[in-house]
Amino acid sequence: MTGSLLDQARRLLDLAGKVFDEPAQRDLLVAARVRLEEPLRVAIAGKVKAGKSTLLNALVGERLAPTDTGECTRIVTWYRDGLTYQVMGRRRDGSTLPLRFERADTAIEIDLGSHAATDLEALEVTWPSSRLRRTTLIDTPGVGSLSTEVANRTFEFLDPDETDSPADAVLFLMKHVHRSDLDLLEAFHDTSMALPNAVNAIAVLSRADEVGAGRLDAMGSARRIARRYGEDARIRRLVQVVVPVAGLLAETAATLTETEFGHLRALAAVDASSLESYLLSADRFIEAEPSTPLTSLERAWLLERLGIYGLRIALVVLRRHREMTSGRLAEELRRRSGVTELSELLSTLFVERSDALKARTALLTVERLCATSPTRPGAEGVAAALEEMTANAHPFNELSTLAALRSGWVAARAPVIADLERTLGARGAAPAARLGLDSDDVEHLRVEALAQIARWQRLAENPMTSRDLAVAIQVAVRSLEGVVVELTSRLA
């Protein structure tokens, strides 16, 4: 098979459609086909109260998802880009119905009317937004506390290669627990949307501001913790990277109003020692003396929106730069919340690779059909085509090699593994990212790519190199050859 990955996947689905033509099977294949043409689906998973809706709002840049525990957060809610504003409810039988909704001053309020929340499988919110153009976001109700279960017995990690799932990629929101804590992996038990896998998942240390007791350096501590988690073998095989995000601050930064900005400015003008005294505790801030510029209701609102960490940061920034506009402040808060970094990661790790991830999802559907009805006439042919496509499509090889490397299935020294992962696109698919260089000089990159190919080949030919490692190197070399081709065409 030739052509782009998506074309190959389309052709494979067409071929499968001819063989698996029972209504249920056809529905599955049609759905897979539709999915290929849609934006990448990213689910936000994790425990209840981990801050999933807050993070979703921060990523969209609007307060769409209700962040208090209302009826709607108990239903899986899809947020996708579209031409008009509409909300549909999807029943368990697959039928849909339009729902009335209202955009209050905060989140969307959906009127379920006479329908019980339990009748609905999902809500679909269509919302014109540029941020939703390349990814569809899925807000999940999250799993409850599993601790007791986990402690007793939960050894049901399925083989990630053998199931399909509603989402192409997942953000797992995890909390700060000790690395020997059973709860460490709790977030990844939320497998309703997609199984954790080193190629399609990112972990987010959410509520990062609470790590450092709301002090100004809280994010620094959170970053250190996230880095350590990222090096934990158990987490490495489940996600690509762990990033800290102060969700509330990120959400508020994306939705800061002029009134709120005005209030912050007024507070920033208060003399330093009184301000420090107010900011000692939440109670003190709200109940501050009458001489402070705002009413206690207004202060309570600011606290709710920013949290004590956000308040401290915002006021420090405003005091340092008195001429700052609300837009610049929002940008600064966004950056400090860690959400900017997360968005960049989403784009390099998921969006740039979205064709491969989406095609992978389509292939999983076909594979499952082949496995469940292997005796159907023609099924063998489909399975063979599937096998051929899987084996020959280099992006898939990259993904599975990457997963194997991160699972610790290849024995090699850590720096070698790290270099291999980078070459396979663990930090982004752009040539410079794969080569580990910070340069735009195309010629320089090309020379370096050729040098790296030579180095890897020498290592692969070394008799001391294990067979596993040699295979992984072959895949990496092929990736580098792709880089060279791309750079050469750019030169020309």
Add this chain to the structure above:
Amino acid sequence: MTAATGEQPSRDVASREGRIGALVRFGIDASRAYGREDLAERLSSLQDRLETPAVQIVVVGEFKQGKSSLINALINAEVCPVDDDIATALPTVVRHGATSRAHVVRAYDEFAEPVRERIDMAAVSDLVTERGDGTRDVSGVEIEIDRRFLAAGVMLIDTPGVGGLGAAHGTATLGALALADAAIFVTDASQELTAPELAFLGRARELCPVMVGVLTKIDLSASWPKVLERNRDHLERAGVGVDMLAVSSLLRTEAVRRRDRRMNEESGYPALLHHLTATAITGARERLESRAVTDVVDVVDSLRVAFDAELAVLEDPQTAAAITRRLEAEQAAAEERRGLAARWSTALNDGITDLTSDVEHDFRLRVRRLVHEADEILDGGDPAELWAEFEPWLTNRMSQEVLANYELMSARTEKLSAQVAELFGLDGAEALRDIASSDVSGRVSEVELRPELARGGGGGLDAGLTALRGGYGGVMMFTMLGSMVGIALGPLALGVGLVMGRKGIRDEKQRRVGQRRQQAKSAARKYCDEVSIQVTKDARDMLRRIQRHLRDHYARRGDEVLRSINDTLRAAKEAAHTDAAERPARIADLRAELERLSRLRERAEACR
């Protein structure tokens, strides 16, 4: 304590303390005056404990809830290291001392007694936190600091919250709690109590006499009153009778720095200190004081016996022969009671032997069951996939088994201790009944060695518990479980062939799963073996300590009783030979002595 915090003990407590102190001093003086150094010694050791009581307060809670900050804020000193990321890894004991200094407790190998070594205060932080490397032989850190709150004998123990309360460390913490006088349970205001926290509190409540919940970090969010209220609801619904107070360590530190009384009140710490004083410290003191009162009464009674007998003989010389006979019989019994063949002694030795083998058998059974369960789990999947969860599961289950075994041991020890006490008392009491039922005059029945006296006072249960708690019992238990958890299971080699093509990978996986299972199973077995060796040895040591302690305790009491009987016998014999002319004067003297002892006894009774 700074002036701003101003926590004063109440006047009432002070005067009661004074009364009991005076009572014990009188008891000592009286014992010496009547030539009973043995009784005086018993009261002096009690006096020492009254003057320097030890109240162990263990601070427990999940990881990163602010346990170390709470201790620092309680005593206004940065003694326990606090960090956002790195957690406390070793139990840290904070106690009173005239100068600030720190010691590290090392156990160089498992068979040696732990050694205390002086270290620099600045080194504490690196040692206690997880930064500390290569400190596997360190089992704890002790910090001494001059603080009034601690001067009352309070020892604050900071525990590592690692691993979660549902896991192995949580179980270890429970073990430490069982031996403490009081516990502070710490949870922060960012979240309501979780299911594992509630379960932990429920069990801890059963194990520890005094428990208080503390909601920390209330400075971070304005919604803390709601969380506090919900936590109280949770506790009530779960039927856990634990009170909950709210504090802010940040405000406390600021208040002390600024000498701001109002802010200090706002931090919630004065209320917490007051609560601890009213419950834990007073509770421990009251237990000790009631022990003191009982002992003084016993000593008075021991002293009275001789006077009573002498008086009876003087008043009615006819009874002399009968009294002497009875006392001689009892003397023989008391002699026997001291010997190795005494029933209590046999019961103790046999009991400890049985107990040792029962405890070991129980643990072996538990481990066998656990190994079986582990095998089943490993057979049910690929260890490569399961291991991440299997490993904590195994250590967690193991520590639960250790705790259950320990609970069995401590329950059985208490029973044995009570049994020994009863046998010791019974032997005495039988002799007494003989005296009472004899034909001697009514006066003689008053000579009865009261059952409490015969039993050697104090109650046998208490003696057993003291042996269990002894010194650092709590901390040792913690480190024992802690070091056990640290046994490494070793990495599981995952040499799975990286073969392209799905079919290939699947076959390869199948082929290697079996191999990995064997490897995982033997790692699990090795771990269980190592734990068994350690636990069995610790249990033996502990039982041997208990045996020695109980033996010494009752032997001493036996000596005291014998001495009382000997004195009484001598007094009775001498009385029989007293001149009729001297009798009235001697009778008056004895009455006066008895009157004095009665007054002391009344005063002691009034303190009950």
